[in-house]
Amino acid sequence: MTPPRPPAEWLEDALGDPGAEGNVFSVAGLLELDRREEFPADACARLDELGLQRFYVPAEHGGGLRSYEDLLQVIRVLSRRDFTVALAHCKTYLGSVAVWVAGTPEQAAALARRVLGGEVVSLALTERDHGSDLLAGSVTATPDAFHHRIDGEKWLINNATRGDLVCVLARTGAPGEARGHSLFLVDKHALPEGTYRCLPKVPTHGVRGADISGIAFTGAEVPAGAMVGEPGGGLEVLLKALQITRTLCGGMSLGMAEHALRLATGFAERHRMFGRPLIELPQTARVLAEAYADLMVAEAVTVLSTRAVHSLTAEQSVISAIVKYYVPTLADQVINRLAKVLGARALLVDGPFQKVQRDHRIVGIFDGNTLVNLNALVNQFAGLARGYRRGLVDREGLDAAADLGRELPPLVPARLSLLSRGGCSLVQDLPTRTPVADQADGHVAELRRRADGLHEELARTRPAGRDVPPELFELARRYAALYAGAACLRLRAGDGGDEDDQGLRRSRACLARVLGRHDEAVDGLLPVLRERVHDRRPLSALPYRSNSRGAVTHAV
Amino acid sequence: MPSDTISTWLRERVAFYVECEPAEIDPDVKLVEIGLDSVFAMSLSGDIEDEFGVLVEPTVAWDHPTVNALAGYLRGVVT
Numbered sequence: 001m002t003p004p005r006p007p008a009e010w011l012e013d014a015l016g017d018p019g020a021e022g023n024v025f026s027v028a029g030l031l032e033l034d035r036r037e038e039f040p041a042d043a044c045a046r047l048d049e050l051g052l053q054r055f056y057v058p059a060e061h062g063g064g065l066r067s068y069e070d071l072l073q074v075i076r077v078l079s080r081r082d083f084t085v086a087l088a089h090c091k092t093y094l095g096s097v098a099v100w101v102a103g104t105p106e107q108a109a110a111l112a113r114r115v116l117g118g119e120v121v122s123l124a125l126t127e128r129d130h131g132s133d134l135l136a137g138s139v140t141a142t143p144d145a146f147h148h149r150i151d152g153e154k155w156l157i158n159n160a161t162r163g164d165l166v167c168v169l170a171r172t173g174a175p176g177e178a179r180g181h182s183l184f185l186v187d188k189h190a191l192p193e194g195t196y197r198c199l200p201k202v203p204t205h206g207v208r209g210a211d212i213s214g215i216a217f218t219g220a221e222v223p224a225g226a227m228v229g230e231p232g233g234g235l236e237v238l239l240k241a242l243q244i245t246r247t248l249c250g251g252m253s254l255g256m257a258e259h260a261l262r263l264a265t266g267f268a269e270r271h272r273m274f275g276r277p278l279i280e281l282p283q284t285a286r287v288l289a290e291a292y293a294d295l296m297v298a299e300a301v302t303v304l305s306t307r308a309v310h311s312l313t314a315e316q317s318v319i320s321a322i323v324k325y326y327v328p329t330l331a332d333q334v335i336n337r338l339a340k341v342l343g344a345r346a347l348l349v350d351g352p353f354q355k356v357q358r359d360h361r362i363v364g365i366f367d368g369n370t371l372v373n374l375n376a377l378v379n380q381f382a383g384l385a386r387g388y389r390r391g392l393v394d395r396e397g398l399d400a401a402a403d404l405g406r407e408l409p410p411l412v413p414a415r416l417s418l419l420s421r422g423g424c425s426l427v428q429d430l431p432t433r434t435p436v437a438d439q440a441d442g443h444v445a446e447l448r449r450r451a452d453g454l455h456e457e458l459a460r461t462r463p464a465g466r467d468v469p470p471e472l473f474e475l476a477r478r479y480a481a482l483y484a485g486a487a488c489l490r491l492r493a494g495d496g497g498d499e500d501d502q503g504l505r506r507s508r509a510c511l512a513r514v515l516g517r518h519d520e521a522v523d524g525l526l527p528v529l530r531e532r533v534h535d536r537r538p539l540s541a542l543p544y545r546s547n548s549r550g551a552v553t554h555a556v
Numbered sequence: 557m558p559s560d561t562i563s564t565w566l567r568e569r570v571a572f573y574v575e576c577e578p579a580e581i582d583p584d585v586k587l588v589e590i591g592l593d594s595v596f597a598m599s600l601s602g603d604i605e606d607e608f609g610v611l612v613e614p615t616v617a618w619d620h621p622t623v624n625a626l627a628g629y630l631r632g633v634v635t
Binding site: 135176177178179235236375376379380382383386417418419421463464 | 572573586588594595596597598599601602603605606611614615618619621
């Protein structure tokens, strides 16, 4: 039996040639829709035909989602082609995840049928006057004998208008209380007429074609079976579900940063300055090589963390916060530095690079912004310091996450926890782990030295129950960087394809980038990058077969 | 363990977090009203585990949202 093709390869082929006229996934066509602020309806319909929605439904409910690494690949490949399409289609997973985490078997079975049938599911959390503060919401759900009556308005909701079902966070208790909110899966088609209306699409800076709108309920009656999880369980269920989706957000950054790097590299190959190709100028060569190394760092963090959803599930409160802070922040920096390679061309309105740059900014904002995620880390400092001091390591779970060839155990949602009792195995393994050989020029020793120093600081930190002082956010940033270094180090040893010279050079370059040290191994990545761009292969260290077509290569 | 020992410890802990004197903590006022952020209140579960050697849910302070309610619950699980 031949092994199934990795979804990254299957999907990239299915999306077809990005340069072909008439292809619904052609970059030129999708840019034109963006210019007109028009929803990519044909592209989404084609994804439905391809059955992409099977990746949004866990296998135990009849779908095709066995490994979150598969879903990560789907998100990455779509984001690499066009983020508006990715956001529009993959949102159905975000809308459904609360039911997969906390729904009854009946709720899950019913939702699975509808998602597999191509219906769109949205998640409605934010309101006009309350952004990231989930407990400040004023949408209410009032019970009577057989129903809940939902009143109020959700705003800035992706797919609120297009959605067939909307998962709504509504207040069922006292305002501002952790147990005062519940989740409801609202079937718009089943609501009594006149009890809801969709709000106009909001013009946005990025993803201009996306259905970012809202929905207003007035006495919308939903059946008792619409509640997801326990009464008052809304915040808990959401925070657990977001641990999965925040990790997957890394795939959006990987896809867009890869697209940006491919565009910038292609430009630097073609464009001449002072009589030679731009890419041969030392400054340009350095920026491109560093961007490639940074992309490999982001990939190591995201892939290991996504596998950890399965195997280090109880640590995901820490891991997901790291990914959601670190990866979009790093990708924003990469894209902004690449913009300088393109110079004035990066500013061309309606150009592909400019779209990536605009689109990517939203990743650091939605689904819990950067500060929310750093705060989530700060709140766990005590546990992280304790775990490091005691050397706690979930060996089996860490090995499964880091050894890319290994089959992952199914996710058991009940293992998701709002706090990680064991801290963070990947980081806590640093002091004991013997690397293959420290061919990384002392980077490994430096990483360990920093780990020791940072944990001493964490242990001395006074917890902040009110306003978090800026110093603590800085410690959280350093912790995330430490995690990134540990991920690069660990994947060097774990990835079977990594034992070769190229793999060692790559991980040495990645470690140097994380540590902020100079290393000629970074410059040494440029030929690899040029070759991969030239051959239209993915800009990835993962051992997947190269794509036949690759991503965008047409002119900026 | 007597409930007032637990209660005293809890008051001290909450006071430490919200930066006031333990005497200022009304044990019947909800922690969120005292100024303890809901998400941060999960940290109490780690403190409880360290202090009393029992495993509690991270959401224990959500389900028992005052010092007295939490002390009452802990009296039942701490031996």
